[in-house]
Amino acid sequence: MTRSISIVEYKVKQARFFLEQIAQCDHNFFAVQCFTDAFASTCRSITFSMQAVIGEVDGFKEWYADRVELLKSDRLSKFFNAYRAASIHIGDTVVRGGADFLDQHGRCKTKYFFASIPDLPSVPSEDVLSASTTYFTSILNLVYEAFATFRHRLDDRWYYTEENFRRMGKSFEDAVTELGFPQGWAARTSQFPEAEKWRTLRRSQTMGCQLNDAFHSYLGKIITGPDKD
Numbered sequence: 001m002t003r004s005i006s007i008v009e010y011k012v013k014q015a016r017f018f019l020e021q022i023a024q025c026d027h028n029f030f031a032v033q034c035f036t037d038a039f040a041s042t043c044r045s046i047t048f049s050m051q052a053v054i055g056e057v058d059g060f061k062e063w064y065a066d067r068v069e070l071l072k073s074d075r076l077s078k079f080f081n082a083y084r085a086a087s088i089h090i091g092d093t094v095v096r097g098g099a100d101f102l103d104q105h106g107r108c109k110t111k112y113f114f115a116s117i118p119d120l121p122s123v124p125s126e127d128v129l130s131a132s133t134t135y136f137t138s139i140l141n142l143v144y145e146a147f148a149t150f151r152h153r154l155d156d157r158w159y160y161t162e163e164n165f166r167r168m169g170k171s172f173e174d175a176v177t178e179l180g181f182p183q184g185w186a187a188r189t190s191q192f193p194e195a196e197k198w199r200t201l202r203r204s205q206t207m208g209c210q211l212n213d214a215f216h217s218y219l220g221k222i223i224t225g226p227d228k229d
Contacts, residue, residue: 003053005154008046009210012143015043016214019136022129032112033095036128039136040083046139047071054146057153067142076135079124086119094123137218144215147223156206157225162198172197179205199227 018039025031054060071077086092096115103109114123114131124131151158158164160175172194176185179201189197202225209215209223216222 001053001056001153005053006210007053008049008143011042011046011049012140012211012214015039015046015136015139018042019129019132022132027110029098029112032098032128033093036095036112036132037087037093039132040080040087043132043136043139044081044084046143050143050146054150054154057150060146060150063146063149067145071138071142074138076124076131077138079120079122079131080135082120086117090119092117092119094120095128133218140211140214140218143211144219144221144223147209147211151223155209155223155225157202157208157227160198160202160206161226162194172201175201202227 018035021035022032022039025035051064054064083094086094094114094117095112098110098112100108100110111127111129113127116123126134147154152161152164152167153159162172165171165175172189175198177183189200192200208225212222
């Protein structure tokens with residue numbers, strides 16, 4: 001890939017930040033409007049960044065095309081796409097009302113709601129935080145599926161495996177060269193079993209998926225690496 005998967009990871013983290021700020025706004029109506037506008041724009045850009053970053057990976061375009069059709073038919077996906085357009089191109093917002101309630105601890109809380117505007121006549125009946133969380137979860141699951149399906153290209157732990165390099169017609173020496181080690185460095189590890197050399201390389205040189213915290217929090221699953229320890 002010519003672009004780093006960290007771009008997609010950054011957009012996901014950004015969308016999560018705005019979403020979780022919505023939950024902390026309490027009675028600050030203007031803050032809710034600002035963070036929801038930002039969330040709608042950023043969450044939509046996740047799919048744009050996926051296409052820009054992963055688009056050249058073999059099989060991705062076909063895989064993604066099937067999922068785009070599902071997104072096009074999804075009620076909340078269509079709404080947030082239209083919300084983003086209204087916010088960016090017109091400057092309007094559909095976050096327009098709120099209602100106070102007492103939570104289980106007797107504390108006064110506020111739920112905020114969408115209201116239709118001429119450019120966006122149909123809005124969800126759910127409160128802003130609930131609808132946004134559901135939408136974010138669906139987009140996050142799309143990202144998770146991409147990592148799981150194309151893990152050998154998107155997760156450096158899986159990229160630097162003997163299996164993957166053999167598939168590409170490359171060797172351990174090629175791997176250490178890619179990582180910038182001087183020529184001949186691999187020879188120093190010749191006394192170690194092949195599996196141990198690859199495992200040591202991954203332990204010292206890879207980061208793994210940087211979205212596992214979000215995957216675990218919202219989806220209850222993570223992208224595991226090739227090593228059990």
